[in-house]
Amino acid sequence: MNEEKTPLWRDERFWQMAGQVLIVIILLIIISYFGNNLNQNLEQLGIKFGFDFLDRPASFNIGDKVITYQSTDPYSKAILVGLLNTLRVLLIGIILATFLGIMIGIGRLSDNWLVRQISSIYVQTLRNTPLLLQLFCWYFAVFLKLPKIENPLTFLNSIYLSNRGMDIPWPENTTKTWLSLALIFISIIVSLLLWWKRLKLIENEAKSGKNLLYIILGLSVFSLLILIFGLDWKIPQLNAQIGFIKGGLNLSPEFATILFGLTFYTAAFIAEIVRAGIQSVDKGQTEAAKALGLKSGLILQLVIFPQALRVIIPPLTSEFVNLAKNSSLAVAIGYNDIYAVANTTSNQTGKAIEMLLIVMTTYLIINLIISSIMNIFNRLVQIKER
Amino acid sequence: MLENIGINWIKKNLFNTWYNSILTIISVIFISWLGSGLLTWIFTTADWTVLKDNIKLFFVGTYPVKLLWRIYLSLAIITILGGISWGIISSKTNLFNKQNLIIIFSISITSIIISLPLGRQTGITLLGLLITIISSGIIGQKYLSKVSFFTKWLSLIWVITFFLVTGLIEGGLFLEPVKIDNFSGLLLTLFIAIISIVICFPLGILLALGRQSKLPIIRWLSIGYIEIIRALPLIGILFMAQVMLPLILPPEVRPDRVIRAICGLIIFASAYLAENIRGGLQAIPKGQTEAAKALGLNTPLMLTLIILPQAIKAVIPAIVGQFISLFKDTSLLAIVGLIDLLGISQSILANPKFIGKYAEVYLFIALIYWIFCYTMSLASKKVENN
Structure with a gap:
């Protein structure tokens, strides 16, 4: 055995290693160059890096807030208020956008010609114009153009629309309300479990599972009744003389704008995802299910949706992440989400880098949470190899 | 019947x-x-005088009036070249099939209708552009498609035209230069969008290749860059580019606002583009790489001749979708203080003479954005079908 050793300069691995080391060195040089400049520039401007400013009083007020906040509170609390505002938009926005998106997506596949055309125009218009422009439209051309509070638009004597925002009925914070909410929550979970069990019964034992269906129906009627009568609803009351609406929940025009804008914009994208998902299921599947004698409702539940969901969930995740990121556009219309608060803070204190770091980390964490939750869903619906 | x-x-x-x-x-x-x-x-x-009075502002912003001929000349060059390419590409099919005739007809009707609110000059310009595009299309199909020079080097001609037109609009050499900071309106939107698209494309390819690379350091660096950028909101990145770029560069170098904005957009869009192109790279069967290696091609040749053309072709719709969203995203520049199409409409609306004309102005610029985005998506659909 005389194994000839390859010389170093002919060894591919050596060159790959050397190339990578070279890239790292170049990168380090660039970063240290930029860092050096940063240090010098900051010194010149007289700004010191550090997070101790967070304890100083913020001295600016925030219009929309979930928790109590005054302008004497520290910056850290202002940022927390902003974060809660972001989460509020996110949570409600994701639920509403998913709901609307699924409806429009199904509408695009409807066999009703008019419904198909309306959904398609909706999607083409909203997808092909910038979100920021849509937000400006909602804010300046819709919500601020509403009539004055003395003479608001009214629906069913309980929802008021005026240029001070939207007033809707809202349950009061009492034990009765919370108890009813807990009951509703439990019955929803039980119904979901029963629903899943019923599907399993149909799939594995070929039983109709009618009894379970009746129980679910009963539970939903029960929760609906509790929703209407169990909660301590406070219906807004208009006092036209002093221009004041008492009771209920007031959504500021800014909150309503960012919520409506994000919901309608994202729904257009979700609709396309849902449509593509349903269309991706082979036609033979429907035909085979029909040949087995399944009714059209069951075909959707048992055959189409489980397969469509596999295609739908991954792009849906990125759409939710997009919604989270787009919520930062709230700064343009003056809704105080975390980005807007950070913007104000960095303008007041000159701590732009620190605030950017805080905001960026927050968004990173929010997006990580969204994608990990969606990944759990994704694992649930993927094909289980047996 | x-x-x-x-x-x-x-x-x-x-x-x-x-x-x-x-x-x-x-x-x-x-x-x-x-x-x-x-x-x-x-x-x-609706009161459409706001559009008629500001039509120049919307399109070219504060571009010097006595240099407007450069804009017209650039428009003419682009339309002629566009028409010729259209003719050459569809040299084997009928230039005036049903769909194209419908498009041409609707454009001419629109330009006549549009001259009511926008003034006669706009309508005439639009009609002139339409006639130019049709006649150069006929010339392209009849004569130029037989000249091999044109068919072979069409993409090269486009590249040269790109530099020619940017040079013409920016000035320099023997032409009177126009400062980029003075660009505004639709001109700025298009300028930023096109430059960002052109630059982020090669960067996206490099990042995608880096992510697929066997070399661990390069791979991890690419993954880190792509994932972090994709988790951040664009407005944060744009703000960072505006604030941080001057801080990390030496004090002598102060890039102007437009350059900083373009940097921000490129940083953002290249990460997304990289993910799109990665999808294409993953769609290429392994046999292609092996065959190229068996032919004795080295890695750069293999990538440029075999892998990348196929990968990019496979994901053209996704790439065009990315370009569309980049085009829409340029509207965010209005928040960081640039006067793009949305920014100039905000400043027009701030003029006391036109106060409250939100709906008219927003509808108009929404139409402009819509036309550009919809044309791009139509074109990508055509490419996909071919």
């Missing part, structure tokens, strides 16, 4: 089941409510 067909169509598409009938009736009510409201607003309430 014809009547029967019509009634049958209505029966089949609108009233085939009871719930479809309900949907149809609801849709008709909705459409008539929306349509009548919109039409009365357009013809009675």
